[in-house]
Amino acid sequence: MPMGLTADELRQLDSFVDERRRIKRGERLYAAGSTFDALFTVRLGSLKTAVLFEDGREQVTGFHMLGELIGLDGISTEAHTCSAHALEDSEVCLLPFSRLEDFSRRIPALQHHVHRLLSSEIVREQHNMLLLGTMRAEEKLASFLLDLSDRYLRRGYSASEFVLRMTREEIGSFLGLKLETVSRLFSRFQEAGLIIAQQKYIKILDANGLRQLIGPPD
Amino acid sequence: MPMGLTADELRQLDSFVDERRRIKRGERLYAAGSTFDALFTVRLGSLKTAVLFEDGREQVTGFHMLGELIGLDGISTEAHTCSAHALEDSEVCLLPFSRLEDFSRRIPALQHHVHRLLSSEIVREQHNMLLLGTMRAEEKLASFLLDLSDRYLRRGYSASEFVLRMTREEIGSFLGLKLETVSRLFSRFQEAGLIIAQQKYIKILDANGLRQLIGPPD
DNA sequence: CGCGGATTTGAACGGAGTCAATCCGCGTGG
DNA sequence: CCACGCGGATTGACTCCGTTCAAATCCGCG
Numbered sequence: 447m448p449m450g451l452t453a454d455e456l457r458q459l460d461s462f463v464d465e466r467r468r469i470k471r472g473e474r475l476y477a478a479g480s481t482f483d484a485l486f487t488v489r490l491g492s493l494k495t496a497v498l499f500e501d502g503r504e505q506v507t508g509f510h511m512l513g514e515l516i517g518l519d520g521i522s523t524e525a526h527t528c529s530a531h532a533l534e535d536s537e538v539c540l541l542p543f544s545r546l547e548d549f550s551r552r553i554p555a556l557q558h559h560v561h562r563l564l565s566s567e568i569v570r571e572q573h574n575m576l577l578l579g580t581m582r583a584e585e586k587l588a589s590f591l592l593d594l595s596d597r598y599l600r601r602g603y604s605a606s607e608f609v610l611r612m613t614r615e616e617i618g619s620f621l622g623l624k625l626e627t628v629s630r631l632f633s634r635f636q637e638a639g640l641i642i643a644q645q646k647y648i649k650i651l652d653a654n655g656l657r658q659l660i661g662p663p664d
Numbered sequence: 665m666p667m668g669l670t671a672d673e674l675r676q677l678d679s680f681v682d683e684r685r686r687i688k689r690g691e692r693l694y695a696a697g698s699t700f701d702a703l704f705t706v707r708l709g710s711l712k713t714a715v716l717f718e719d720g721r722e723q724v725t726g727f728h729m730l731g732e733l734i735g736l737d738g739i740s741t742e743a744h745t746c747s748a749h750a751l752e753d754s755e756v757c758l759l760p761f762s763r764l765e766d767f768s769r770r771i772p773a774l775q776h777h778v779h780r781l782l783s784s785e786i787v788r789e790q791h792n793m794l795l796l797g798t799m800r801a802e803e804k805l806a807s808f809l810l811d812l813s814d815r816y817l818r819r820g821y822s823a824s825e826f827v828l829r830m831t832r833e834e835i836g837s838f839l840g841l842k843l844e845t846v847s848r849l850f851s852r853f854q855e856a857g858l859i860i861a862q863q864k865y866i867k868i869l870d871a872n873g874l875r876q877l878i879g880p881p882d
Numbered sequence: 883c884g885c886g887g888a889t890t891t892g893a894a895c896g897g898a899g900t901c902a903a904t905c906c907g908c909g910t911g912g
Numbered sequence: 913c914c915a916c917g918c919g920g921a922t923t924g925a926c927t928c929c930g931t932t933c934a935a936a937t938c939c940g941c942g
Contacts, residue, residue, distance in 0.1 A: 844891085
């Protein structure tokens with residue numbers, strides 16, 4: 447949480463972001479339906495969030511890495527609508543929401559920041575809707591790789607070389623594809639010289655080539 | 665905006681929800697990229713919001729009717745990421761956002777309400793992602809009809825009989841389908857005795873039948 | 883009353899899904 | 913330390929749902 451706060455305000459904020467929680471790979475941070483009372487920021491590792499259906503089908507709604515905020519869906523009804531699982535051993539930091547509300551009444555810059563965070567999540571999801579609703583399989587996967595690449599870059603990691611933390615099935619669920627399709631596309635991208643994909647290891651050889659895949663079929 | 669506010673607080677609120685705007689059918693309330701400074705609530709008519717792609721493809725992100733709030737995506741960057749068009753002659757009420765922030769610092773109940781509204785939008789979009797990513801065409805359209813039905817009901821209209829305000833193409837864009845597919849499904853639902861669909865007029869004959877369409881294939 | 887956009891319907895196609903067989907590699911336990 | 917087991921990944925063959933292309937019809941609106 448950056449933003450134009452005074453030193454004093456920052457000290458106040460520090461006072462309530464103390465509690466942390468460790469989650470082992472595969473474990474659940476919270477389940478859909480569980481009561482909401484705090485947001486979480488990722489301090490270490492990465493998580494996925496997913497909404498699920500009566501019949502067992504699930505839709506992955508996001509993959510979350512260092513610094514990202516999860517749990518915003520819980521504010522609305524005081525209960526989470528999605529579940530959150532760790533993709534690897536991870537650690538999150540708790541932000542008790544009612545305290546966050548108290549602080550943000552006192553600190554306008556924080557209040558505005560909270561609003562922007564909520565709104566960003568809406569924008570992110572709109573982007574996903576566009577991806578799910580209008581893109582072809584190839585475009586979806588290319589977008590996905592470029593998005594990951596960008597997020598690693600911002601965190602100071604390599605934009606062109608990284609290790610996926612999620613399975614083909616989870617990628618597929620996120621993109622509205624089956625795992626076999628995801629796998630086949632990785633192979634096709636590799637044959638086309640766009641990437642190297644060996645299981646979870648990914649190296650992007652031609653980011654512009656990936657970008658050009660996104661666009662009208664023609 | 666209901667919520668547990670005192671009479672005095674309500675009076676304060678009234679003072680800033682005065683400005684209204686009329687939009688004719690097909691006209692635009694705001695464009696993607698335009699600067700954000702206010703939210704809008706629908707007072708009359710209905711609107712659609714859509715995100716669009718460089719290449720012209722568009723994804724309808726929602727249809728909005730009486731009482732619903734639009735523009736929340738603009739908070740994040742002070743610019744709208746989607747555009748809003750009137751589906752019929754409509755009227756919206758402006759809520760200048762910075763004033764809303766001021767008020768909500770002073771009135772905790774309002775502050776919490778704003779948070780819940782933002783969060784509800786996140787939940788709504790998660791639901792759409794599930795729809796777009798995991799449902800088959802038939803399930804998508806059945807969900808869509810049941811959702812509309814429910815929203816009309818809450819507003820005191822008939823849940824079983826209504827007039828669509830959007831075209832087959834707009835429905836298709838919202839559901840991630842082509843307009844021909846939407847049209848064919850309406851016909852199939854009609855043959856199956858689930859609905860009557862004559863152009864924009866819809867009558868739901870068997871809501872439970874529609875509900876049963878939603879679920880694992882077989 | 884006539885025009886043009888919206889809708890319906892048909893036929894053929896193709897992209898992604900399904901089913902199935904194999905392969906890989908990581909972690910575990912002997 | 914190595915062998916084994918098992919979940920994840922790859923690949924192939926075939927299917928099918930939704931798209932595409934095309935034509936006809938409907939209907940609201942000027």
